[in-house]
Amino acid sequence: MKVKYFAWVRERVGMAEETVEPPADVRTVGDLIGWLAKRGESYAHAFETPRVIRAAIDHAHVKPDAAIAGAREIAFFPPMTGG
Amino acid sequence: MKVKYFAWVRERVGMAEETVEPPADVRTVGDLIGWLAKRGESYAHAFETPRVIRAAIDHAHVKPDAAIAGAREIAFFPPMTGG
Amino acid sequence: MTAIATIRIQEADFDVGQEIAALTRDRTDIGAVVSFSGICRGSENGEPIAALTLEHYPGMAEAEIKRHADEALSRWPLTGLTVVHRVGRITPGENIVLVLTASQHRQAAFQAAEFLMDYLKANAPFWKREEGLKGSSWIEARGHDDAAAERWTKS
Amino acid sequence: MTAIATIRIQEADFDVGQEIAALTRDRTDIGAVVSFSGICRGSENGEPIAALTLEHYPGMAEAEIKRHADEALSRWPLTGLTVVHRVGRITPGENIVLVLTASQHRQAAFQAAEFLMDYLKANAPFWKREEGLKGSSWIEARGHDDAAAERWTKS
Numbered sequence: 038m039k040v041k042y043f044a045w046v047r048e049r050v051g052m053a054e055e056t057v058e059p060p061a062d063v064r065t066v067g068d069l070i071g072w073l074a075k076r077g078e079s080y081a082h083a084f085e086t087p088r089v090i091r092a093a094i095d096h097a098h099v100k101p102d103a104a105i106a107g108a109r110e111i112a113f114f115p116p117m118t119g120g
Numbered sequence: 121m122k123v124k125y126f127a128w129v130r131e132r133v134g135m136a137e138e139t140v141e142p143p144a145d146v147r148t149v150g151d152l153i154g155w156l157a158k159r160g161e162s163y164a165h166a167f168e169t170p171r172v173i174r175a176a177i178d179h180a181h182v183k184p185d186a187a188i189a190g191a192r193e194i195a196f197f198p199p200m201t202g203g
Numbered sequence: 204m205t206a207i208a209t210i211r212i213q214e215a216d217f218d219v220g221q222e223i224a225a226l227t228r229d230r231t232d233i234g235a236v237v238s239f240s241g242i243c244r245g246s247e248n249g250e251p252i253a254a255l256t257l258e259h260y261p262g263m264a265e266a267e268i269k270r271h272a273d274e275a276l277s278r279w280p281l282t283g284l285t286v287v288h289r290v291g292r293i294t295p296g297e298n299i300v301l302v303l304t305a306s307q308h309r310q311a312a313f314q315a316a317e318f319l320m321d322y323l324k325a326n327a328p329f330w331k332r333e334e335g336l337k338g339s340s341w342i343e344a345r346g347h348d349d350a351a352a353e354r355w356t357k358s
Numbered sequence: 359m360t361a362i363a364t365i366r367i368q369e370a371d372f373d374v375g376q377e378i379a380a381l382t383r384d385r386t387d388i389g390a391v392v393s394f395s396g397i398c399r400g401s402e403n404g405e406p407i408a409a410l411t412l413e414h415y416p417g418m419a420e421a422e423i424k425r426h427a428d429e430a431l432s433r434w435p436l437t438g439l440t441v442v443h444r445v446g447r448i449t450p451g452e453n454i455v456l457v458l459t460a461s462q463h464r465q466a467a468f469q470a471a472e473f474l475m476d477y478l479k480a481n482a483p484f485w486k487r488e489e490g491l492k493g494s495s496w497i498e499a500r501g502h503d504d505a506a507a508e509r510w511t512k513s
């Protein structure tokens with residue numbers, strides 16, 4: 038699945054998007070954050086405070102317990118500051 | 121004192137302003153409405169429903185029990201419909 | 204800089220963009236500008252109208268709007284506001300009234316604009332006469348405008 | 359006529375007067391137009407800033423604004439609305455965002471504009487980075503924006 042990063046999450050991870058293949062036991066958005074955080078220092082820094090990370094699946098906001106099965110695109114970003 | 125009329129009060133009275141000298145027992149705005157209403161048919165028509173008439177003394181909204189002593193200009197008009 | 208209220212009663216139309224530009228020019232402390240434009244509709248209560256004619260009480264109208272503009276400036280942290288009210292004959296689609304408020308933050312700008320419009324509808328000395336198909340008549344005041352204005356009264 | 363939502367995300371500035379003209383052209387059923395312009399201030403929390411840079415999530419931003427615009431059209435009797443959100447580098451005094459609502463009556467126009475702004479502040483996928491004197495940093499979200507957005511949630 039495609040994963041996108043925005044704002045300081047993007048800066049910390051060091052890229053805007055990538056394609057990942059998490060193992061089958063990574064079922065929810067929260068699981069995916071935990072799995073990504075273990076991929077290296079830049080990821081660990083980006084996801085060091087999971088509660089401030091917002092997520093969207095296929096352009097819709099989701100909570101950490103949302104299932105990722107069938108998702109085409111998952112995005113991680115800080116709280117929004119538009120308007 | 122100068123009396124001014126606006127909107128349908130002006131149309132019914134038949135003039136935009138006039139100077140009047142009410143007797144001493146005409147003390148309040150309500151008294152003045154009653155006194156004006158007796159000046160002729162056009163006035164009686166203009167003031168036939170005193171509760172819908174709004175008044176201002178020297179450019180400030182007032183209630184019927186407001187004293188008219190010292191007033192330079194008293195205005196009568198229907199409820200406002202601006203904006 | 205001091206907050207300034209600009210108030211005009213005029214027959215001429217106004218340009219919202221120009222009025223916003225005048226209110227915000229050379230300032231970098233404004234984060235929010237709210238404008239309200241009141242426009243003449245083509246019908247009132249389902250009946251088509253050809254035009255409105257607006258009458259006002261010269262002197263009192265300016266003084267009363269000024270008093271409420273000053274109240275808005277004291278109640279909300281505004282950087283400035285503008286009120287333009289047209290008088291005379293106005294046809295459907297034309298502007299009637301403009302309220303502009305500027306502030307650092309959006310809530311103050313929204314609330315002050317609503318306060319000023321509620322006031323203008325219920326208490327400013329203006330009267331509308333409508334030209335319909337069967338002659339012309341004065342528009343009657345609506346009770347819910349009084350109620351809208353009443354909600355801003357301090358208890 | 360059907361109510362239409364116009365949504366644009368763009369680097370270019372917008373002109374409030376032109377956007378109002380586009381929303382009201384050839385219509386005589388509109389009595390009220392409310393505009394909200396969000397403007398870049400010259401300081402944040404007392405610290406001077408040189409510019410903001412706005413990042414967004416292309417695709418999601420448009421979809422999310424459209425969803426909320428449709429909600430506004432279903433909740434209030436609007437004749438139309440416009441949302442323009444700029445992205446890229448924006449300097450103090452420049453426009454950031456525009457929300458325009460048109461309706462027969464003022465309350466609907468005011469409420470829909472406030473609803474859309476509260477939504478954009480708290481939930482639309484945009485992020486602001488500020489250039490200050492000591493380098494640049496991401497602006498932190500404010501809890502009271504979430505609270506403002508929350509008040510529109512239907513219970």
